[in-house]
Amino acid sequence: MIHFPKDLYTDIRIETVYKTMILIENFQLKQKKVKEEKGAMIRIYDGSRWYYSATTDISALQAEVDKLAEMAKPNPFINSDPIVKKFEVNKEAMLKYQDSNVSKISAGEKQSLLDTYVPVVKEFPQIKMSRIYYLDKYTEKQIISSKGTDVKFDSQYCCITVRYRMQEGDTPHNGSRDIYEMEFKDLANRQDEIRAEINKDLQYCTKAVPVKPGVYTCVLSPVVTGVFAHESFGHKSESDFMVGDETMKREWQNGKVVGSQNLNIVDTGLIEGAGYVPFDDEGTKARTNYIVKNGVLTGRQHSCNTAMAIDEGLTGNARAVSFEYEPIVRMTTTYIEAGTQTMEELVSSIEEGIYIDSIKHGSGMTTFTIAPNRAYMIRNGRIAEPVRISVITGNVMKTLHEIDGFSNEVELFSFPLGGCGKMEQFPLSVGFGGPYIRVNGINVQ
Amino acid sequence: MAVIRELYQHTLRETSLNITNSAIDSVMKKTIRKSGCRVYSDGFIGVAGTFGDPGEKTWAEAEERLKNRIPYAFEPEKNKRRTRDLRKLNISDEEFIRESEDLLRILKKEHPDFIFSHKIKICETEISLKNDAGLDYVNLDKTVEFVLLVKHKDSVNIIDSGLLRQGREFEKQELIEDARIFLEAFKIEASLPQDGKVPVIIEKDMLLSKISESLNSEQIGFGTSLFCDKINKKVFNQNLNIIQDRTGEEYHTPFFDTEGITRDGDVCYLIRNGIIEKAYTDKSNASRFSMPLTGSASGDYDDVPSLSNIRLSVVPGSKTLKELVNGVPSILVVMASGGDYTASGDFATPVQMSYLTDGERILGRLPEFYISGNLYDIFGDDFIGMSCDKPFMGERALVVKMNMNS
Numbered sequence: 061m062i063h064f065p066k067d068l069y070t071d072i073r074i075e076t077v078y079k080t081m082i083l084i085e086n087f088q089l090k091q092k093k094v095k096e097e098k099g100a101m102i103r104i105y106d107g108s109r110w111y112y113s114a115t116t117d118i119s120a121l122q123a124e125v126d127k128l129a130e131m132a133k134p135n136p137f138i139n140s141d142p143i144v145k146k147f148e149v150n151k152e153a154m155l156k157y158q159d160s161n162v163s164k165i166s167a168g169e170k171q172s173l174l175d176t177y178v179p180v181v182k183e184f185p186q187i188k189m190s191r192i193y194y195l196d197k198y199t200e201k202q203i204i205s206s207k208g209t210d211v212k213f214d215s216q217y218c219c220i221t222v223r224y225r226m227q228e229g230d231t232p233h234n235g236s237r238d239i240y241e242m243e244f245k246d247l248a249n250r251q252d253e254i255r256a257e258i259n260k261d262l263q264y265c266t267k268a269v270p271v272k273p274g275v276y277t278c279v280l281s282p283v284v285t286g287v288f289a290h291e292s293f294g295h296k297s298e299s300d301f302m303v304g305d306e307t308m309k310r311e312w313q314n315g316k317v318v319g320s321q322n323l324n325i326v327d328t329g330l331i332e333g334a335g336y337v338p339f340d341d342e343g344t345k346a347r348t349n350y351i352v353k354n355g356v357l358t359g360r361q362h363s364c365n366t367a368m369a370i371d372e373g374l375t376g377n378a379r380a381v382s383f384e385y386e387p388i389v390r391m392t393t394t395y396i397e398a399g400t401q402t403m404e405e406l407v408s409s410i411e412e413g414i415y416i417d418s419i420k421h422g423s424g425m426t427t428f429t430i431a432p433n434r435a436y437m438i439r440n441g442r443i444a445e446p447v448r449i450s451v452i453t454g455n456v457m458k459t460l461h462e463i464d465g466f467s468n469e470v471e472l473f474s475f476p477l478g479g480c481g482k483m484e485q486f487p488l489s490v491g492f493g494g495p496y497i498r499v500n501g502i503n504v505q
Numbered sequence: 506m507a508v509i510r511e512l513y514q515h516t517l518r519e520t521s522l523n524i525t526n527s528a529i530d531s532v533m534k535k536t537i538r539k540s541g542c543r544v545y546s547d548g549f550i551g552v553a554g555t556f557g558d559p560g561e562k563t564w565a566e567a568e569e570r571l572k573n574r575i576p577y578a579f580e581p582e583k584n585k586r587r588t589r590d591l592r593k594l595n596i597s598d599e600e601f602i603r604e605s606e607d608l609l610r611i612l613k614k615e616h617p618d619f620i621f622s623h624k625i626k627i628c629e630t631e632i633s634l635k636n637d638a639g640l641d642y643v644n645l646d647k648t649v650e651f652v653l654l655v656k657h658k659d660s661v662n663i664i665d666s667g668l669l670r671q672g673r674e675f676e677k678q679e680l681i682e683d684a685r686i687f688l689e690a691f692k693i694e695a696s697l698p699q700d701g702k703v704p705v706i707i708e709k710d711m712l713l714s715k716i717s718e719s720l721n722s723e724q725i726g727f728g729t730s731l732f733c734d735k736i737n738k739k740v741f742n743q744n745l746n747i748i749q750d751r752t753g754e755e756y757h758t759p760f761f762d763t764e765g766i767t768r769d770g771d772v773c774y775l776i777r778n779g780i781i782e783k784a785y786t787d788k789s790n791a792s793r794f795s796m797p798l799t800g801s802a803s804g805d806y807d808d809v810p811s812l813s814n815i816r817l818s819v820v821p822g823s824k825t826l827k828e829l830v831n832g833v834p835s836i837l838v839v840m841a842s843g844g845d846y847t848a849s850g851d852f853a854t855p856v857q858m859s860y861l862t863d864g865e866r867i868l869g870r871l872p873e874f875y876i877s878g879n880l881y882d883i884f885g886d887d888f889i890g891m892s893c894d895k896p897f898m899g900e901r902a903l904v905v906k907m908n909m910n911s
Contacts (some may be wrong), residue, residue, distance in 0.1 A: 081888075086727075091809055092573045095554055099537075109525075110531030116538070116556035131532065188727040225729045231848045232729040270851065301656075301663045304526030305620060311661045384537060386523070420845060426662050427855045427873060429843025450853035450877070451844055483623060483652070505853035505877055 062122055064206035066262055068133035069105040070125060071205035074098070074118065075339055077382040078163040082194040084169050093166050099383035101341075106132035107141045114384045139207075146368045147207050148344050154213040155200070156338075158181060162196040162218050167375045170194050173247060177220055180251045184258055186226045193221040195476050196244070201339075205256045209343040215336050218244050219476045222254050226265060231448075232267035234420075234433070240474045242332055260417075264434045264446045269377050271447040271504055273437070277413040278452065278502045279438065282471035284416045284430060286492030286500075289396045290480070291424030292456045292494075293318070297327070297351045297360040298377070298389040298482075303369045304397040316357045319460030324397035325352040327361060329376050334474035335393030335491030342378040349375045351394075352460075363389050381485040390482060395493030399466025403496040406465045414504060416452065421478075426468055428451045432465075453503045465498035508892050509581050510564065511543040511636035513763065515806050521626035522605050524653065527613050530608060531535050531880050534598075538880070539806040542567040543581075543636075550577035551899075554807025572868050575809055579788040582765035584639035585598045591753050592647040593673045594627065597840075601627060601675070612653075612824040615681075616688045623654045625668070632759045644759035649675050652725045656690065666691060666839055666858050670899045671756060683898050687860070695861040695869025702906045704835035704889060705876055706826070706862070709819055709903045711854070715846040715880050716747060717814045722776055722784035726794035731850055732781055739780045740881060742888035745822035747776035749785055749801060764788055766800030773799045775817070779885075787812040819891040819903055826892040830864030835904070836871065837897065850880035865896075878907040 064070045076098045078344070083091040098118055099316035102125055104111045113128045121192065139143055172195040181190045196218035204210050219240040226233050237257040239250045280288055302308040329337030329346030338346050342364050350358045362370070363378035364388055378387035417434040431451050437444040454462075479487030516538040523531040540559045544551045544567040551570035555563045598606070605625050612621055629647040634640060651670040666687060670680050699763060715731070724730035732740075751771040753758045760771045774782055786794075787802035790812055802810040823831075837860045844854020855875050859867040876888065887906035895901050 085897075086813075089575050090811060092570065092575060093552070093554070095807065095808060097556060099556065109529065112531060112535075114533070114535035114537065128534075188729045189723060225727075227729045232724070232731070233848055237651055265848075270847070270849070273853075296663070300525075305656070305658070307659055307661060313672070345613040356766070384535060385534060386531065395781065421843075423843035425840075425842060425857055426666060429855060431843065431845035448847040448849060448851070450847050450851055451855070453843070453855045453875075505875060 062125060062204065063365050063495065065104070066115050066123065067138055068129055068132050069138050069141070069206055071103050071203060071209065071342065072125070073383060074100045074202045076200045078198040080162070080167060080170055080194065080196045082167070082174055084174060084192045086189060087178060087182065092167065092171065100379065101383045101386065103127055103386065104128050104132050105138070105143065107135040107138055108133070111327045112386045143365055143368045144207065146364045147205065147209070147342065148374060149208045149341065149410065150343055150345055151208070151210045154211070154442040156337050157198065157214050157216045161198055162216055162244055163198050165244050169197070174220065177222065177251060177254060180254045181222060181224060183255070184262070186224070186228050186262055187224045187258070188227050189225040191223040195219050195221060200389070203339065203341070205345040206344060211339045211343050213338045216384035217242060217334065217474065217476065218247060219430065220247055220250070221476055224258065226261060228262065228266045229346050231265065233261060235261035238476055239331070240476055260434070262296045268446040268475050271414070271449045273505050276502055276504050277410050277498065277500045279410070279413065279415045279496060279498050281417050281496060282494055283473050284419050285396055285494035285497050286473055287419055287422040287430060288428065289492065289494055290391060290394050290492045291422040291430070292428040292459060293325055293351065294394045295390045295424045296456060299362050299370055299390070300362045301364040302387045303366055309370065312357065312360070314357055314359065317355055318457065319352055319355040321355040322399055322466055323352055323355045323460060323463055324350065325350055325394065326397060327377070327391055327394045329392035331393045331472065331491060333393060333472060334479070334489035335378060335391070337379060337392045340376040340387065341380050344374045344378065346376040346378045346392070359391050361389060361391065379488060381488050385485050388482065388485065390488055391480060391490050393472065395470060395472060395492060396494035397495065398465070398468050398470045398495045401465055402469050406467060406496055406498045407438055407443065408441040410438045411440060414447065415443050424447055424456065426456060427453050428456050428459070450505045453505070454501065459499060459501070462500040463497050464500060467496035470495050509545045509636055509638050511581050511634065511640070512559065512635045513543065513806060514540040516627040516631040517893060519626055522602065524609065524622050525776060527609055527621045529602065529609070532602065541807040544568050544571060545577060545581055546571055548576060548578050548836055549574050550809055552558050552807055552809055577809065578688050579792070581636050581638055582640045582895070583767070586641040587728045587760070588643040588645070590645045592629065592645050592672065594647045594649060595676065596627070597744045604675060604677055605733065608680065609782055611681055614686055616684060618656060618658050619688055620656045621653045622656070624650070624652045626650050626756065630757045634761060634763070634765050639900040640765050642761045642765060644761070646671055646757045648756050650866050651680050657691070664840070666909070668898070674897055678897065679899065690860055690867035691870050692868035694697045695871050697871055697874055697911050698834050698836070698909065700910045701908070702887065703909045704830055704833055704904050705838060705840065705907045706835060706904050707838045707903045710816065711841065711844065712852065712883060712903070712905065713817045713819070715850055715852070716884070717817050720784050721811055721812065721814055722786040722790040722794055723821050724782045735785070736737055737780065741776060741779040741884045742886065743888060743903070744822060745776060745779050745884055745888050746774065747771040748817040748820055749775060749799060750817055752842055761788070762800040763804050764802040766798060768800050785815055809870070821901055822890045823893055824890055825894045826904070827864040829890045829892055829904045830862070832863060835862050835864060836909070837867070846880065851877070852880065852883065853877035872911070874911045875892070876907040876909050883907065
């Protein structure tokens with residue numbers, strides 16, 4: 061039981077993280093880690109400044125709270141402070157993964173499962189180096205505050221991840237495939253997915269030629285669409301850049317037309333996967349937020365501080381990479397909604413264009429960039445020869461108007477390794493996805 | 506082999522000031538110690554980790570994990586002692602906050618058209634590797650890092666520029682001077698040089714990533730590196746020297762790798778005078794591929810030491826930036842986000858923010874454009890040099906010629 065300091069706002073986020081990582085590197089066991097880490101982030105606010113402390117000594121939380129409080133100036137009117145008034149008070153336990161908790165499964169059983177994936181990689185002599193991982197993570201968070209919040213919830217994932225480097229001819233090629241699930245039982249017997257991905261990469265790397273740089277109409281696969289949504293507009297809708305900036309507040313008023321009329325972009329912490337955040341790291345409950353609806357700016361992501369500063373509602377987007385960091389405005393699961401066409405219909409009208417099938421990474425500011433891993437020319441309405449591309453780019457605000465086709469089914473993705481980076485906080489688990497989309501005027505290098 | 510216990514520890518003490526709208530809005534303090542307990546026996550290794558100092562429970566876990574039979578055929582380092590203390594900074598938290606407030610006050614007063622945000626922080630690290638066979642290595646460092654994102658009040662960009670500086674002293678005056686130089690130049694719209702190859706001053710890690718990937722001994726050994734057939738061959742510019750740098754020039758980089766290997770002078774040459782001399786290795790890959798041991802093992806605090814791509818440095822030459830540029834209008838890249846190499850070594854990136862410079866003065870802000878080049882050109886005929894001076898933001902300047910198109 062924590063005694064909160066008088067005349068200050070205080071909240072505490074306690075995280076208990078159970079993780080497994082088994083790595084078979086070049087067919088030899090290299091790492092087998094099972095660990096539980098526990099830490100806490102304490103935040104104190106006196107109405108003019110925040111004070112944070114990250115600690116691993118959970119047994120001495122009260123002392124840490126008291127020490128941090130000494131830095132702040134007690135404020136008898138703290139409960140009337142607009143930020144403090146903005147905080148939701150939630151009291152709820154949402155422990156969803158108790159029955160399927162991966163921490164209850166033995167490391168031996170996990171390794172046995174991983175071993176079943178090794179023969180698939182061995183089938184391919186072109187693979188010169190490989191890393192085959194079993195990864196899981198069960199996280200339990202508790203957030204309590206001096207305003208009365210007391211929420212406890214969990215999240216988890218487990219996955220098989222295969223990373224490989226193959227060589228056919230002069231040029232090496234890196235490939236990967238993730239099988240990402242919420243429950244251990246769903247990871248079995250998925251070898252065909254790995255095999256299919258490796259075959260795709262082999263076909264690609266034996267025939268790929270350098271692209272002719274230029275401006276093309278591109279069709280993006282669902283995973284690329286997801287990264288595009290995240291990088292092109294997701295980061296633009298993180299509202300912290302608007303605080304205290306009148307120009308940005310004017311520029312980003314809700315109601316502004318920002319994209320083609322069929323464009324809908326959603327961010328929500330409610331979907332299971334890497335972006336599942338039933339409560340954000342300030343204890344705000346998740347909801348579904350339309351950032352763009354029918355091409356019109358309709359919302360943005362907020363922490364309590366930014367929601368107060370811009371006078372908008374909370375969205376559940378205050379997130380930290382771990383207890384070592386303070387929550388800042390971050391995405392959860394961000395995706396573009398489906399349209400009505402098929403992938404084939406999107407491609408069929410393109411005389412010369414490019415299909416981006418998979419990616420290495422992306423980034424986004426005024427200009428977004430995506431570094432493709434596999435890409436193919438589109439010629440006369442059909443997917444043609446594979447091409448090597450360094451990067452595709454475009455101006456965010458122009459490109460969103462250039463999307464003129466959406467396929468009829470959304471796929472969502474979670475990556476177990478890597479994630480979203482915002483300044484020093486990397487990698488944050490996020491979900492993303494969308495349909496196949498067709499975008500005109502993309503600069504291809 | 507007798508059981509040997511080894512402790513790898515990483516301690517971070519940080520005081521960090523979050524800046525929003527040109528003012529400090531929060532103060533963060535953290536002390537995080539992470540301990541990796543390693544136990545070596547009969548050619549196997551067991552590792553267990555914990556936050557804080559380990560107790561017998563963590564050591565027992567590490568011993569238990571010997572049963573996983575993860576091979577480690579090498580003896581841990583023995584009977585070596587060294588402590589390197591690079592700390593210079595002596596400033597209390599109160600003084601740090603006061604000085605930072607004063608810095609922000611000056612920046613706001615001198616540059617009222619700009620908004621400053623993000624962080625100023627003091628980081629102190631202690632990284633140690635000790636075992637009961639007499640190894641006792643400790644590396645201590647402490648830096649102040651200014652990461653100030655800059656936005657013009659009338660701009661609709663999220664970020665327009667940055668003021669970045671890291672050092673072992675509180676370089677307030679230097680940062681004020683950086684702001685004067687760059688923010689005055691920001692207001693001047695300069696024209697791009699004509700399309701074609703131009704000298705570009707660019708952050709080294711962006712361009713060195715492909716060399717780091719290709720010098721990885723595992724990739725060379727398994728035949729998947731661009732450099733497989735190029736060891737001991739001259740493939741780059743005569744003046745190009747690339748090293749693994751564990752000297753005090755690098756911040757928070759211990760003089761030893763995660764296996765306790767050190768090099769004379771804390772430096773290991775990988776490319777000398779344009780010749781690829783050697784790949785970088787950990788003990789396992791050096792042994793497997795009969796390559797020289799370079800002390801390049803890495804890994805998280807509770808990992809079995811292993812090899813991953815390392816950070817490389819270009820050895821500075823004898824010329825200043827002014828001498829390297831030699832009066833030719835050049836591009837100083839401040840933000841180039843998202844670029845990459847293809848598998849065959851072709852690099853391209855958009856440049857979101859840059860300045861025009863003559864190597865001495867910042868002449869104005871440039872519009873967005875693209876740069877590109879091939880690895881063997883960038884570090885071959887198009888390599889101009891690494892400056893011996895640190896003319897802007899406390900950093901040496903890597904100058905190469907790259908294709909520019911608007």
